[in-house]
Each structure stands twice: as C-alpha cells, then as structure tokens.
Amino acid sequence: xxxxxxxxxxxxxxxxxxxxxxxxxxxxxxxxxxxxxxxxxxxxxxxxxxxxxxxxxxxxxxxxxxxxxxxxxxxxxxxxxxxxxxxxxxxxxxxxxxxxxxxxxxxxxxxxxxxxxxxxxxxxxxxxxxxxxxxxxxxxxxxxxxxxxxxxxxxxxxxxxxxxxxxxxxxxxxxxxxxxxxxxxxxxxxxxxxxxxxxxxxxxxxxxxxxxxxxxxxxxxxxxxxxxxxxxxxxxxxxxxxxxxxxxxxxxxxxxxxxxxxxxxxxxxxxxxx
Numbered sequence: 001x002x003x004x005x006x007x008x009x010x011x012x013x014x015x016x017x018x019x020x021x022x023x024x025x026x027x028x029x030x031x032x033x034x035x036x037x038x039x040x041x042x043x044x045x046x047x048x049x050x051x052x053x054x055x056x057x058x059x060x061x062x063x064x065x066x067x068x069x070x071x072x073x074x075x076x077x078x079x080x081x082x083x084x085x086x087x088x089x090x091x092x093x094x095x096x097x098x099x100x101x102x103x104x105x106x107x108x109x110x111x112x113x114x115x116x117x118x119x120x121x122x123x124x125x126x127x128x129x130x131x132x133x134x135x136x137x138x139x140x141x142x143x144x145x146x147x148x149x150x151x152x153x154x155x156x157x158x159x160x161x162x163x164x165x166x167x168x169x170x171x172x173x174x175x176x177x178x179x180x181x182x183x184x185x186x187x188x189x190x191x192x193x194x195x196x197x198x199x200x201x202x203x204x205x206x207x208x209x210x211x212x213x214x215x216x217x218x219x220x221x222x223x224x225x226x227x228x229x230x231x232x233x234x235x236x237x238x239x240x241x242x243x244x245x246x247x248x249x250x251x252x253x254x255x256x257x258x259x260x261x262x263x264x265x266x267x268x269x270x271x272x273x274x
Contacts, residue, residue, distance in 0.1 A: 013038045027052045034058045041066040048072040053081060060084035067092055074098040079107070086110045093118045100124045105132070112137045119144055126150045131159060138162035148172045161187035168193060182207040189213040200224055208233035215239050215246075222247065229253040234261060241266040 013036075022033045022043050033039050034047050034055045048069045050056055053076075059065055060073045061084045073085050074095050085091055086099055086107050093116050100121070102108050108130055111117055117125075125137045126147065137143075138151045139162045151163045152172050157179075164176040164187035177188045177198055186209055188194055189202050196219065203214035203224045212235060214220055215228065229250050231237050240246050241254045242265045254266035 015040055015043070018043055022047055027054060030055050031058055035062075037064070041068075044069050045072075053078040056081045057084050061088055063088060063090040065090070067095070070095045071098070074102075079104055082107050083110075086114065089115050091116060093121050096121045097124045100128050100133070105130075108133050109136055112140050119146065122147045123150075126154075131156045134159045135162045139166045141166070141168065143167070143169075145169070152176060157181035157183045160184045164188040165190045167191065174198070177201065182210050185210045186213040189217045194219065196221060203228060208236050211236045212239040215243055218245050222250075225250050226253070229257075234259050237262045238265065241269065 018033055018036070018039050021029050024030055030047070030050060030052065031054055033043065034050070035058050044059060045066055045068050047055060047059060049072070056073060056076055056078060057080055059069055060081045070085060070091055071094070073081055076082055082099065082102060082104070083106060085095070087110065091114065096111055096114055096116060097120060099107055099111060109132065111121065111125060111133065122137060122144070125133055128134060134151065134154060134156065135158055137147070138159050148163070148167060148169050151159060152175060154160055160176060160179060160181070161183045164173065164179070164184050167173050170193060173188060173191055173193060176184050179185060182205070185202060185205060189199070189210065190213070194217070199214055199217060199219045200221070203211055203220055205211055211228065211231060211233065215236070216239070225240065225246065228236055228240050237254060237257055237259070238261050240250065241262050248270065251266045251269050254262050255270055257263050257266065
C-alpha cells in the first residue's frame with residue numbers, strides 16, 4: 001500500500017519535503033503533492049498558480065481544498081479547471097457567485113444544481129445577463145420566496161415560462177397563469193399543481209397555442225374536451241385528434257370535422273377508413 005505523499009515517486013511527507021516536491025520540475029511529482037491529503041494548506045495555496053493545468057485541475061477537485069485556493073481557481077484560464085471547481089461539492093457559495101459571470105456556459109449552467117447554491121448564489125443568478133442560466137434556476141424545485149418573486153418578474157418570457165411549469169408555490173403559479181405572454185401560460189399548463197379550475201381557464205385562452213398545451217396536460221375534464229372538439233382553431237382540433245388520451249366519443253365528433261387534417265387522424269384513431 002502506498003504511503004501518503006509517495007504516489008509512485010520518491011520523497012517524504014514532511015512539510016519541507018512536500019514544499020520541495022511542490023516546486024519540482026516534473027509535473028507528475030507536483031501533481032502527487034497537489035493530490036496528497038498530507039499536503040498542508042499553505043503549500044496548496046502556493047500551487048494554485050502552478051504552470052501545469054493538470055495540477056490546478058487536481059486542486060480544483062479537492063473537497064478539502066482551502067477556500068483561498070478555490071477562490072483563486074475561479075479565475076483560472078483553464079476551462080477544465082473551472083469545470084472541476086464547479087463540480088466540487090465543497091466549493092463555497094462565495095466562489096459560486098464569482099462563477100455566475102464565468103465566460104463559459106458549461107460552468108455557469110452547472111450552478112443552479114450545486115449543493116452550495118444558497119440564497120446569495122440564487123440572487124446573483126437572478127441578476128445575471130444569461131437568460132438560459134436564469135431559466136435553469138427557474139426550473140429548480142423548492143425555490144425560496146424571494147427567488148420565486150424575482151423570477152416571476154423576469155423580463156424574459158422563457159424564464160417565466162420555466163417557472164410557471166415548475167414552481168411549487170400556488171400563489172406564484174396563479175400570477176403566472178394570467179401573464180401577458182402566452183409562452184408563460186403554456187408553461188403553466190404543464191405544472192403538476194395546476195388545478196382543474198386553472199386548467200379550465202387555460203383551455204379557454206384566446207391563444208390557440210395555450211389551448212393546445214392545455215390538451216397535452218392530460219388534466220382537462222371531459223366537458224372541456226367536448227367543447228374543444230368544436231374549437232375555432234384547426235390546430236387545436238388536430239391536437240385533440242392525435243392526443244392519445246382523447247376519449248372515443250370526442251374522436252367521433254372530430255371524425256366528422258369539416259377539415260381533412262382533423263378528420264384523418266381522428267378516423268385513424270377510431271380504426272375507420274379515411
């Protein structure tokens with residue numbers, strides 16, 4: 001069994017020995033020091049600027065790395081080092097806040113799922129210019145009241161739509177169901193906490209895209225499906241005709257629809273010749 005600090009190379013584990021090896025010309029030896037649990041914090045801190053990206057990546061992945069090391073690596077020019085950092089479950093929230101402005105999407109988009117993404121990190125994400133990052137946050141479960149409120153007022157309808165589809169706050173959902181943008185109301189049709197009454201409201205929306213989404217929720221009462229079989233929009237009636245849970249009695253109405261694009265799938269579902 002290898003002793004700590006050995007890692008297949010010669011050298012001791014005293015602070016002096018580790019310090020000498022941390023400045024060794026061979027990357028393999030410096031990497032062994034960066035990965036060694038016996039290496040003291042001050043040596044790890046000095047290695048945060050090691051010329052080898054392989055060494056810095058190893059430091060970024062250490063769950064016991066000092067905060068000073070992780071803060072330094074948040075500005076590292078090597079993408080994989082920063083990716084290792086954001087995957088590190090011990091990365092503190094203060095470092096995560098710095099990474100909100102990371103130049104690469106793969107680092108930024110990992111932040112909402114991080115176990116240390118606390119209220120301060122979420123607040124920083126809400127203020128980010130990255131719409132996709134805000135959207136990923138909006139799709140998280142169990143958001144706090146402040147984050148929910150800020151995202152519900154986000155300037156991007158895509159972010160609000162994501163929140164509408166995922167929020168577990170009934171008051172936030174109720175507000176988003178009346179959002180001016182149909183994308184947001186479409187999102188609300190997919191939320192598992194949307195009530196039958198709210199689904200009825202959405203199935204009567206003035207936009208066909210919302211009414212179609214209400215059909216795909218699978219939560220509409222039978223009487224609403226009957227009414228939608230006579231909807232003014234061909235697309236809505238077509239959606240109802242192809243949807244796998246549409247009752248046979250509704251399909252029979254659609255099979256007599258004036259538009260062939262509705263009749264064909266309805267009769268196919270009924271097993272009739274077109």
